[in-house]
Amino acid sequence: MKITRIKVTHVNVPFDKPFWWTGGLYPGASKSIIEVETDQGLVGLGEAPWWHFGEIIKTDIVPALIGANPLDIADCESRCVPPYQITANTGENAASVAFGAVEIALWDIKGKAYNTPLYQLLGGAVRKKIAFSEYFSFRPDHNGLKGETTPEAVVEYCLKMREEHGASIFEGKLILGDPELEIKTVKLLREALGNKAQIKLDSNMQWSLPTARYILREIEPYHIRNYEDPVATFEEMAQLRQHSTIPFSTHVPDLRRAVALGAPDYFVCNFAALGGISKTLKFIAACEAMGKGFWCYSNDLGIMTAAYLHVSAATAHISEASQSLFRWQIGDVIENGPFRQKNDVIDVPEGHGLGMTLDADAMRHWHNHFKTHGPMRHFDHPNNPGRYQRLPLH
Incomplete structure (x- = not known):
């Protein structure tokens, strides 16, 4: 061939x-x-x-x-x-x-x-239902849709996800540079969702080390499952570990440094960013040997998500729910996409290979969107147009 x-x-x-x-x-x-x-x-x-x-x-x-x-x-x-x-x-x-x-x-x-399905080539399935978290964040109103701009609105959104989709695993960003706002939102989430729900946080490195110490002290009683990148460096996470038992995760796949410093505890990665599926499997095996966890990235379309599903099906060490922004995506390039979890899980595809088929109409539509509007920018801040923000926010 x-x-x-x-x-x-x-x-x-x-x-x-x-x-x-x-x-x-x-x-x-x-x-x-x-x-x-x-x-x-x-x-x-x-x-x-x-x-x-x-x-x-x-x-x-x-x-x-x-x-x-x-x-x-x-x-x-x-x-x-x-x-x-x-x-x-x-x-x-x-x-x-x-x-x-x-x-x-x-x-x-x-x-x-x-x-054969990809998971069979990877050794067979240890699970067929793959866990993904729901996501929450502060989101402004947009195109006539009401956003979630307050702690109460974030809580209401999560309760809606539980009622409509059986969600019990929630991860989110509470990123407006206000420590008290994050603490209040976490408190209200735990009170509303109860003790059995998982709550994970992702700060995208917004906090300074002193602020992170304060926030983690205040939210630790609310049983936070994981906190992703509360500060900017592994060295700061190692210092933060002295003050908190909450596990930390990161998108930066530096396993040697994480082992040497004792933090973070988990890696959250895109497979292409690691060099492909073969390199990802080696990285996960090294994580397992070194006592570090692994789960999959978010904001991917159906093809990459299918790869996540197959590798997670074949890899016992991916035991935590992976990230997901599926509920917010208004389209995809695969037939029957985007994926949507029910009761926290998605079934692994059973078709040959990834088990995905491109949707030709959707491909044309979203390619035309790219040609018309250009690539989507992730760094635009309405209060500081034309300039990039600097960290930490507080």
Whole structure:
């Protein structure tokens, strides 16, 4: 089998309402959808975590892989990705992320070639129902939809998710730079949701170390399951660990430093950002050996989410619920997308490979959105237009 063509399509998929994070208002996702075509008629699907990696795929990855055997993933990687020791030293790791998006498509082809779901190629399923959290945040009104701009509104939203979808796992960002607002919201959430519900927080590194110490002291009685990036560095998390028993997570996949410092406790990663599914499996195995946890990223479309489902199905060590913004996505590029959890879980797809089929109409629609509006910006702040925020916020 040979690769004959690799097609890259940029798409936008907005949220129903933008949410506040440390960079400003976050309106949705701009992704690159990858289609790897073969001379045997099989097409593998991949997804890049941000659209500009699609441009790297066009210029660097496509010429290297035309004519390659898509089933020989190691050979394909050696054509596209320099040694990690060099890229780690130079900061030139974009090729690794770009190839990681394509590598997911190669696994999709392999599953289709062997007429089996991807999780079977990864060793079989240890679970078939994969847990994902609901998400909450402060969100302004948008396009006639009422947002959640107060602690009471955030609580009301979470109760609605519990009533309508059976949710019991909640993760969220309470990012407006106000420690007292976060403390009040956490208190009200615990009172409303009861002791059995999981509450996770994600600060996107908004707090200084002194402020984080104060906040964690105040919210610890409310049984916080995890706090992601409460401060900006692993060193600060290690200092924070001396004052709090709440577990910490991060998107920064520096396992050696986390082990050396004792914090954070979990990694939350996009598979392409780690270099693909093969590299992700190695990273998770290393986390397990070193006593660190792992779960999957959020704000991905259906192709990457399908990869999360299959790897989580085949990997016993992913025992915590992964992140999800599914409820806010107003569209997707796959048939029957976006995914939606019920009672906290989504069934792993049973089709061959990733088990996903592109929706041609949706692809055209969201590609036209990208062409018309350009990529979605995550760093726009209405109170400081044209400038990036600086951290910490408090």
